[in-house]
Amino acid sequence: MIRPIVKYGDPVLTRPAASVTEVTDETRRLIDDMIETMYAAPGIGLAAPQIGVALRVCVIDITGGRRGGEVITLVNPEFVERTGMQLEEEGCLSLPGHNATVARPERAVVRGLDRNGLEITIDGTGLLARALQHELDHLDGTLFVNRLRGLTRDLILRKVRKQQRAGTW
Ligand SMILES: [Zn+2]
Secondary structure, rough: OOOOOOOOOOHHHHHOOOOOOOOOOOHHHHHHHHHHHHHHHOOOOHHHHHOOOEEEEEEEEOOOOOOOOOOEEEEEEEEEEEEEEEEEEOOOOOOOOOOOOEOOOOOOEEEEEOOOOOOEEEEEEEHHHHHHHHHHHHEEEOOOOHHHOHHHHHHHHHHHHHHHHOOOO
């Protein structure tokens, strides 16, 4: 089921999400909804708080669903290692229409549970490393705008507030 995506301004996006105590059928239904919602958006990653669920679950497919079977599901993910630096443009389904260049480590190794509750480790560079860090940020209540320098961040947030006032957000 496609769920509505929560946008910037909703407090669920700024609070750290809770760990999943056990991966159950209910968790898997949440994961399936998240994958469907991500592909429909379309996006390359989605964290549970973005559909209003404050749990540490995220899904990533950097192909955007163009190739089958590439979706990564992470429950309770944690960084094992982060190295290097990359500067690329980044966006977020919760901040539609507002992209900016964000500095991130070039490589990220993340450990978590998959949809069956089994431990997995994802070792990503480039776009995958960026997506992993963007989604894990969501689970800690951080959005990419929080990682921007003051002026760039203020410019985006000023535009968002204008949209909010106009009722077009
Ligand atoms: Zn996002």
